Amino acid sequence: MAADWTELARRAKAGDEASFRELYRRASPKVRGTLRHLVGIDGLDDLEQEVFLRVWRHLPKLRDNAAFSTWLYRLTWNVAMDARKELAVSRGRITDGVEVEAVGDSSRAAARTDSRIAVERALARLDPLHRAVLVLVELEELPQQEVAEILEVPLGTVKSRLFHARTQVRAALEKEDE
């Protein structure tokens, strides 16, 4: 049976590079997906690298190997926030690029692309804290309690942010439909 996160984290912590490699392979889609939704597509590879450098650097300090996944998301969130701050400073404001997929002529594909653009726009209108809660709960499908631990806020805050984020996104999507 393949080693689980906890076991891989334990081995990687002990300096086993093969386990770190496996950890990277399993974690990469989560990290990239979360960064993509929180920061955008620009510099995705560099941001991912920064996350894994922090993982490797701070792994020896991780006390509970079983909490690796939560910890990974927290590092990803921290890197995303650092990147947004840097972007805000360098550009004067945050912009989120809308990636449009290359699609064929079929109307179904076009409609799907329209929906994606609508989702991206709706997410981009959220402030980072509400956006993070929505991304982690709805897209990463994490339990709200875990999201509270990742963002280091009380569970009640996650619930209220989620409520407001859903309301805003729903309104934005309805507006797109008009």
Added chain:
Amino acid sequence: MNTQDDKELGEFLRANRLTVPPASQEQEERILDATVRARRTGWLRPGHVAGVVLATAAAAAALALLTMREEPAQEDVQLAAVQILEESWSGTLPDDDWAADLEP
């Protein structure tokens, strides 16, 4: 809004999640190389703090001499220290075995 609405919204968001290009093989190697290099230079290994301290001190002293400044820029010191460590280790440890050699 009720739970059913929330459920539908979640499903819609997941169905229309943004495309995320998977990491390329090159990206994977870049990340793994970067972590290995980081470890190799010692800043990840508690057992090698002494090496880093010495290299940093040497870098600071050398930069102070070269730049005629008592306190060279921290970034320059770190960069120089990393180079000293990399230089001092290169060629002395076989690529495949260096990790084992580092175990305390």
